[in-house]
Amino acid sequence: MEPTKSNSALQAIRDKYIAKGNVSGTSSYVDYAKGALITDVEGKKYIDFAGGIAVMNVGHSHPKVVKAIQAQAEKFTHTCFMVSPYESAVRLAEKLCDAVPGDSPKAAMFANSGAEAVENAIKIARYYTQKPAVIAFDGAFHGRTLLGMSLTSKIKPYKFGLGPFAPEVYRMPFANCYRCQFNREYPGCNLECAEHLEQIFINTVAPEQTAAIIVEPVQGEGGFIAPPKEYFVKLKEICEKNNVLLIADEIQTGIGRTGYMFAMEHYGVEADITTTAKSLAAGMPLSAVVGKKEIMDAVHPSGIGGTYGGNPLCCEAALAVFDIVESENLLEKAKKLGATLEDRFKKMQEKYEIIGDVRGLGPMIAMELVKDRAARTPAPDETRALVKYCFDRGLLILACGTYGNVIRFLMPLVITDEQLEAGLEILEGGMVAVSQ
Template sequence: MSGRNQELLEKRNQHVPQGPFNITTAFIKEARGAIMVDVDGRELIDFAGGIGVNNVGHCHPKVVAAIQDQAAKFIHTCFHVAMYEPYVDLAERLNALAPGDDPKMTLFANSGAEAVENAVKVARYATKRPAVICFDNAFHGRTLLTMTLTSKVKPYKFGYGPYAPEVYRMPYAYCYRCPFGLTHPSCGTACANYLEEFFISHVAAEQTAAVIAEPIQGEGGFITPPPEYFSTLKTICEKHGILLIVDEVQTGAGRTGTFFAIDHWGVVPDIVTMAKSFAGGMPLSAVIGRAELMNASHAGGLGGTYGGNPIACRAALAVAEILIEDGLMDRAVALGETLKARFDEIARRYEIVGDVRGKGPMLAMELVEDRETKTPAADKAKAVVSRCFEKGLVLLSCGNFGNVIRTLMPLVITDEQLEKGLGILEESLAEISGS
């Protein structure tokens, strides 16, 4: 590396701590659609999407226009001080889009972690219970509570304890590496039914406010539960008066081919959290829930100075229009079909690919040293990511072992850009695996 990127990297290392890790060495000067251009003029195909933030692409014209228009009117008043129409309009839009026919209400914050924190606050207030059950491989954020809910210790939790109390963790539906040593579908969804036993051995149902889960675990490795999993969890939760919180921070806003990923399971959660892509790159998150739950808290109990910033709300309204009225959701479905066919073909050709999973264009390949032992190939996954970057493709690894290659490309990616990116990915896999 040389040139302006090198100069800026040296400056970054002098003035910014090492804690905020950098996946690539690129400094970006501009980006459009699914292409980023660094400060030395190098074009990069974006399969990372700002970690799932750019579903409608970089600088979508409608998002840019909405931001510019609102910025020229006013930037901030604080919704608690002087209200504004974009906040209310966006809440109305999300309430209509959220699963289920019950009346909904929506609260806005700034980040996915804030949304999860507020969802737990709502659940605890409404149920008058303290405990929250989360899952192995989960990622919910980096604040005290959400770091506690997050599963992976390094790098997210190591050295940052003690953690928040009344958080309990149980196994998730990781069919490729079943924690119960079973095989689907003959397992009878033992991982979901285990919740009843969990109430006996870990925390009483009567003390549990909520169960929180990602429909597809993002940082955990795009782990995708079987069809009956969430309906079983929901049934058990309803039996005990426990709320089901679905964390759609990474999976929402069309990432899986539906506006909310939980729609694939046909289950209606009590509370949904959103962030990342639904505001087109602006810092905005949402908590959407049944009206009687969301409205239970006393006035002043929820909120924040920047939550639901008017510029971010305008951007999010534009994103909803792009996804639904402009047909980008249809493009997401088609993109997912193309990716699935290509990934399945890659898996047939390369033994290093142990599992292909996900929904729609939210797909991943788990890399293994050997398909029989399923030994995680973490070093090879890291090498694939590095080799792809050298060839002009930015993508991410994930998973507790760091051995999963995931795709989060903007849904507006062109067929030509997609084919070029997939070609780079397959070529890099072949080189690293020695096939």
């Protein structure tokens, strides 16, 4: 069937009616998506290494997800869980409480987006501790709401001109071994980046005022920065000593993205509260806050919630996601995918001087591009050129990082070997082009 719209025609309508601040990375309009392939309205196919920014771990339009949504839509689409509850939300809460790392009894609540999950996690932490302050990290991204922007680190484009921001948010350096703010080298550094939390409690905000620290197990927008394995152990020790909660923001890292259901499993640390969203419901708007039951139950009745939180269509989609992860052995596939990508990217790094660093956890992996390896000078122009080169040849990739010089890879975990190889060949061709 011939497309009824062209990309240019849709772009003209967009230019007229969509706010300019709400941008898209490309001007190719999606008509159809399946697995790890996207087809636009003009019939051009793209291999998807972006995954809707870590949302499509089980792939586009997975049959089980589609069937679950269709079946629920025929029964009812909304009652509001706070008015008339339903089984899918209860079953999903059980699944999440069992899946989030740690042996403590847990409880969950549902919202619509990652930012809402973060907002509610902070609310719950403040209520439980009766303390106001929150510590976030350089390079962090926690959303675009008022509190989300306050916690997020990068100024442009996320915060510029959009303040003032929420009070009682403080910041400390993250464990970026490639660009260590303490000018140390791992492992001889003795994790000074984690120990610095003690100094924050002395010089910036007292632990008696601090409800929680919120941290991504792997920084997403910050550049796919994965701390050393001992980092979170040390942070948790300092938090427990000072009666401060540890909130793990697993919105991008969760639901199999790093080879485990949740990335904190890599570190062997139980967070007090965990947030999740993105791939939880395979593209349906759903997020969750999961925490130790004592903490989650502290808030008075009706103190948390929302009209659409835990929508039945979304909950059924999420239950299908859990089924897919288990029945298709997706975590093991993710681990193998991560090993393949790391091996391929390390070999590319040996060939192309522009690749300064390869890092991440499992298939949540990235390459940082630099103009000069010794000086580690960021190469944002070359990064943009690489993104365009790949797009023009049918591959979707995403840039991120403080300097816009990191290519992150978030392909659906169900990608076929043939699709993966075709995408990597395009990527390597782009490396040749931007290296000249």
